[in-house]
Amino acid sequence: MPELPEVETVRRGLQPVLEGARFAKVDVHRGDLRWPLAKDFVKRLHGKTVTGLGRRAKYLLADLSSGDVLMMHLGMSGSFHVFENHGAASLGRYYHERAQHVTHDHVVFHMSSGAIVTFNDPRRFGSMKIVSRQNLDAEPLLRGLGPEPLGNAFDAAMLANACRGKKTSLKAALLDQRVVAGLGNIYVCEALHRALLSPKRLASTIATRSGAPNDRAERLVDAIKRVLADAIKDGGSSLRDHKLTDGGLGMFQHHFRVYDREGQPCRTPGCGGTVKRLVQNGRSTFYCPTCQK
Numbered sequence: 067m068p069e070l071p072e073v074e075t076v077r078r079g080l081q082p083v084l085e086g087a088r089f090a091k092v093d094v095h096r097g098d099l100r101w102p103l104a105k106d107f108v109k110r111l112h113g114k115t116v117t118g119l120g121r122r123a124k125y126l127l128a129d130l131s132s133g134d135v136l137m138m139h140l141g142m143s144g145s146f147h148v149f150e151n152h153g154a155a156s157l158g159r160y161y162h163e164r165a166q167h168v169t170h171d172h173v174v175f176h177m178s179s180g181a182i183v184t185f186n187d188p189r190r191f192g193s194m195k196i197v198s199r200q201n202l203d204a205e206p207l208l209r210g211l212g213p214e215p216l217g218n219a220f221d222a223a224m225l226a227n228a229c230r231g232k233k234t235s236l237k238a239a240l241l242d243q244r245v246v247a248g249l250g251n252i253y254v255c256e257a258l259h260r261a262l263l264s265p266k267r268l269a270s271t272i273a274t275r276s277g278a279p280n281d282r283a284e285r286l287v288d289a290i291k292r293v294l295a296d297a298i299k300d301g302g303s304s305l306r307d308h309k310l311t312d313g314g315l316g317m318f319q320h321h322f323r324v325y326d327r328e329g330q331p332c333r334t335p336g337c338g339g340t341v342k343r344l345v346q347n348g349r350s351t352f353y354c355p356t357c358q359k
């Protein structure tokens with residue numbers, strides 16, 4: 067499943083294609099994605115210009131000249147592909163030759179620039195929805211989300227306050243989208259390892275009793291921001307080279323320090339420990355019991 071860095075990489079790839087371009091034609095081959103596309107979906111896009119392409123958590127948000135916002139989510143297996151005169155560039159997972167995957171091209175945007183953007187999703191857990199920009203704050207899919215982990219609002223004071231008194235594990239707290247938006251299993255494991263904090267530690271232990279941040283909260287926020295920034299940088303570089311063909315993670319998967327590395331040596335310099343796997347809330351956690359305390 068694409069996580070935040072992959073979605074941000076897709077946003078950066080689509081931005082130059084969509085921004086400033088008009089939807090000349092929109093084809094919907096299958097409207098039954100995670101939920102059915104609205105009956106007026108095509109009508110609300112047709113002839114409108116994309117004025118900006120942003121992101122909130124794992125949603126891409128295309129602002130339109132009409133005052134609407136097109137919300138797009140990749141789900142489990144969604145990807146966008148851009149076709150231009152000089153060939154195709156793949157943005158996301160599951161790249162194949164166009165002829166092979168065309169049956170899963172559910173939505174096709176023909177842009178005024180001549181570019182064609184297809185949304186391909188074999189499992190159809192992805193989604194698209196058009197809402198008015200004015201009502202975006204009240205949108206149920208976005209309401210209640212915590213701050214963006216790469217934004218200024220996400221800092222040690224904020225995270226400590228959110229974890230104050232929490233008797234859940236630190237890992238569960240970081241996966242809670244109300245605490246911080248868009249973090250998933252992979253990057254939570256990686257961030258906890260970089261911060262040298264055990265995923266089993268109680269969330270409340272990164273705050274003082276009054277909710278102020280301690281040194282652990284500072285380390286954790288720093289680690290979260292660094293691991294996401296590094297992954298986006300790697301995704302971006304594979305996108306530029308048109309090498310993002312075998313998965314949305316780009317090259318960053320080769321830099322995982324603990325994720326999917328059970329039984330292998332810890333990558334913390336001088337640690338000498340071995341990566342272990344445990345199951346928390348039904349999901350695999352990878353960590354090093356030697357250096358993550």
Ligand SMILES: [Zn+2]
Nearest residue numbers: 332337354357
């Ligand atoms: Zn270690």
